[in-house]
Amino acid sequence: MEGQAVKAGFDFLGIYGFFDGLMPESLDWLAFLVAGFILAFAIINALVVSTAVYTWFERRALGKFQSRLGPNRWGPFGLLQPIADVVKFMSKEDTVPDGADRQVFTLAPIVFVATGFLVFALIPLGSNDWLSRLNIGLVFIIAVTSVNTLAIFMAGWSSRNKYAMFGAMRGVAMLISYEVPMALAIAAVALASQSLSTYTVVTNQEVPFMLVMPLAFFIFVAAASAEMSRTPFDLIESESELGSGYHTEYSGMKFALFQLAEFMAPIIVSCIVATLFLSGWRGWGPIPGQVWFILKALVVLCALLWFRATWPRLRVDQIMEFAWKGLFPLSLLNLFAVATEIQLLRDPVTGALTDSDMWAMAAINWAITGIVFLAVSRMFARKQLQRPLPKPSPLANMGAEAE
Amino acid sequence: MYGAGMAKGLLVTMKNFVKPDRMFTVQYPDRKVSPTELAKMSGVGVFTFMRKNPKTAFKAMTGQMTVPARLKQHPRFRGEEFTWYEQRCTGCASCAKYCPLGIIRIVTSPSGEQVQEGQKYHLDVFDIDIGRCMFCGLCVEACPYDALHMGSGFEEGKYRRKDLVVTVDRLKSQPKHPSTWFRPQIQGKEGYHPHGEKDVTWQEAGRHEQPSRKHQEEKWAKR
């Protein structure tokens, strides 16, 4: 935090300044610790509470999208439903299956939830609202979000249940595949903002990157919705085949933790998208940056919800094909295009990109995106699914041979 | 264009979202109402309604007012409780004989009030164990005097099996809402509604009037 004048104000830096003022110079580290703990506490609680509200919102909106009602009995408009859910979860028996690996079984939901909280430390909510301004923030985000793959595998493996194991294996395969295009999309962001820190990504984002590189935005949203394993990509827990996937054996509070992490994922993803592609807290007019940030995140959240409500689940092979044959080449192409444009457009001495450079990049990238989408669509249209001819059964002609 | 179907799907769900009348859900036993709907029910404008009963309007706005609601029911629905008319029943026990499960128990005694001995019996016991009934309706088809009808109710959940037995007292006292299944004559009756306020009387329920006592005496006693 050195080098920054601590402005008084109701933001994270302001809170730090308040504690700093209370203590003598030599106890700076204590002020830092106290402020950090308070802020972390506030963030985690805000996240959990908003997740609870979001579960209600998601179920209501999902119901509306699918022309049914959603929870509506308990409290006005069913608003108290999350409370009822939590009470139910807490009063349920916490079972551990026979022959399960107890420690891993217990650890899995905790790891799963903790990764979500960790990511949130790096998201700047406003120009002075951040817990950490890590200079390798983007790498950290990629690394931490891949830990939940491990948690899923732990859960599936430790519960000693075939279906949980199937779900976990599918999950691992899918999550690892989708991490590649996601990382490449983030790499394009890092190139254009010339930084790996989430904070600098926002400060350098004069033009929202969603406009500058729509292809990267599309790839990131697709890969991220696969990362949080929601409906078009929810084969990890497909009820029709696998019970409920890796958390088949979980009950009570452990299951509640999985649910919490699962419903927290869209919130986190929309915050990341708002930071990386929608220029974070930056906005116009007298409206404070935090409000802008929350608005942008909400818009992304609603869009993700809309996708979830609409598209049916993909099959395993289709999902893998989409990742490796669809998103992966596209993300490579995007990275290549962005890198070339930057190399050509940037100031040869300082290496900085001006606003007009950004707009030029946007124009080129929109053209590329349009062409690529048309081409991909035609390509898929040409190899329309053709039914394989029915193979004659080896038993079909047995009678004829015998004669 | 390949992939346009995805956009189409998005449009469909968006239409569902913005148009409330595309809702499929039928709520039971009650549903939440909006102040607009409440005002329409009481036949005044929304604002008049809000001014007159602000408490109710506020409750409705926060989604806490409910009105009873149920699905429209077909009159030929074969419901759980049976409707039985003592006046029409002669105690012939055809229903008990025809029931494939043998779950109707009938005990009769001479009624003594009839013109001719044996014309009509008094029903001491008429137990129908609807816990085992399959609602085939054969008992209703068998009844020659249109005394037994299927009912139109369905809220018959009980805690004990023995509470599921419909006794003669219950048959006598419960409101008469016969189903029109196998009894098309009821459907033509004016004002008939499977859950209406009005009971269907024993005269209305049958195909023909019961002969008057005078007629009976002329026919049987004076011969």
Ligand code: SF4
């Ligand atoms: S409806 Fe029930 S009581 Fe009547 S004949 Fe069928 S099984 Fe027996």
Ligand code: SF4
């Ligand atoms: S209900 Fe009908 S069939 Fe049954 S005893 Fe009475 S008259 Fe006979």
